[in-house]
Amino acid sequence: MNWESAAFDAIVVGGGHNGLVAAARLAGEGKRVLVAEAGSHTGGAAVTSEITPGYSVPAVAHLLEGFPRRIERKLKLARHGLRYAARNVATVALDRDGKHLLLPRTRKEFAAFREALPKDAEAYREYVAHRRALAGLVAPLLGERPPELADPDAFRRFLRRSVWRAMLKGGSTMQSLLRVLPEAIGDRLDVEFESPLLKGALAFDATLGGAEGPYAPGTSFRAILREATRLQGQGACLPAGGMGALADALAAAIVASGGEIRLDTEVSRFLVEEGKATGIVLSSGVEIRAPLVLSAISPSVTMLE
Ligand SMILES: Cc1cc2nc3c(=O)[nH]c(=O)nc-3n(C[C@H](O)[C@H](O)[C@H](O)COP(=O)(O)OP(=O)(O)OC[C@H]3O[C@@H](n4cnc5c(N)ncnc54)[C@H](O)[C@@H]3O)c2cc1C
Structure with missing residues (x-):
């Protein structure tokens, strides 16, 4: 097994919006954070995709609702590019x-x-x-x-x-x-x-x-x-640029605070010692350790697979 010596205070597995929020908060508190994301983009289901040249749409989730304002303010997401095309959309x-x-x-x-x-x-x-x-x-x-x-x-x-x-x-x-x-x-x-x-x-x-x-x-x-x-x-909102724009703003907040996001980086295993998660093993075989390991992927995959 290969070791990676880079020192991180925290590793967040999964770069969906939940993982990104966690990583941004940790990075904002001065922790050295690594986000390991298996896919080639951040955001998970909060993604904007080009479906035909010149036309990009939210590919999965499309409405942002109930995203706590205090988190939006704390992470200064407006400064990191989050804008709304519409707020409080009616039913x-x-x-x-x-x-x-x-x-x-x-x-x-x-x-x-x-x-x-x-x-x-x-x-x-x-x-x-x-x-x-x-x-x-x-x-x-x-x-x-x-x-x-x-x-x-x-x-x-x-x-x-x-x-x-x-x-x-x-x-x-x-x-x-x-x-x-x-x-x-x-x-x-x-x-x-x-x-x-x-x-x-x-x-x-x-x-x-x-x-x-x-x-x-x-x-x-x-x-x-x-x-x-x-x-x-807040009520249902449409981020300008689709849900991918939320992921982009969160990623920008992480990077601005010194965090690192690695795409195409699949975690195949959590290292557990004496009942405590101590690191991750990537599917490439590289092992990375940190005092805090946070899973932001499915609980069943985390616990059972
Ligand atoms: C069709 C559909 C429509 C929806 N519409 C809305 C909506 O309009 N508004 C709304 O608020 N919610 C919506 N939801 C719900 C919303 O998408 C989820 O609540 C949200 O995506 C959860 O975010 P997450 O960060 O927890 O997980 P995800 O978005 O699933 O992100 C998980 C990330 O982890 C990565 N990952 C997985 N395994 C590994 C691994 N082994 N190693 C490294 N990385 C890994 C994945 O690639 C992914 O990027 C919708 C869901 C669906 C299915």
Whole structure:
């Protein structure tokens, strides 16, 4: 086996947007970081590809939603070239007769919405307020390190903190959240609304990115989780230049802080000593060690393969 003597404080495996954010934060804190990316571009699914000469489009993911503003600011991504072609993009349900329905974002849009759906408008306002209140309970958990399940004290502290936070928001909100957890979004929408267009748009929000239909248990909570990610980020945005532009800005932030990104560099194995990851082995056979090794690829590949 070949050794590489270059000294790194941290190795990030996988240069998708999650790996890039982790690497940029570590590099920003002065760590010498290596990103090992198997593909020939950074970004993973956040990629812009030229599909025919002169036409480039987001090839997989296309909407940036819920990307925490604090991360965007901390990494100074605007300075590294991130611009938006559109922010807070609306959800529109298309109608066969041309009476399309836009989910309102402003008072003016709400007035038009109320005119189109007088029976559903007030229920919609209440639905949104309720969903936001529940999302407010979930949002603070998103940025937290999950509790160590093997450490009962840490788990207890985590539960106590979460319950306190919920109580501060009012016990009934917590009860509502528990009621919503197993619910199917389709059942909820059938109770609340009449318009199939409105129900379709809201069910889409709750099932996007998942494999279940709107009558699958647990899909109501998906709508809340999505709202929670929005609370810490922004509405759906289109980066100018497609999702690849986000990856480019993150990569620029890493390089500006002295980090190194290696493309076409596949990791075939993690080195583990005494239960701790201590380095990586590339498919070329080269071994690289670092005190911190972070996997930003699929957990099943990381743990099982
Ligand atoms: C069709 C589709 C559409 C989607 N649309 C959206 C959307 O519009 N908006 C949105 O927010 N999300 C969307 N998603 C979800 C989003 O793409 C993922 O959540 C996101 O890509 C996860 O990022 P990641 O960095 O964790 O992983 P990935 O983007 O999968 O990146 C992982 C990286 O690791 C690299 N890698 C893998 N194995 C190795 C190895 N052994 N050694 C070195 N490198 C390795 C890969 O080459 C890849 O670059 C979509 C997903 C799909 C499938």
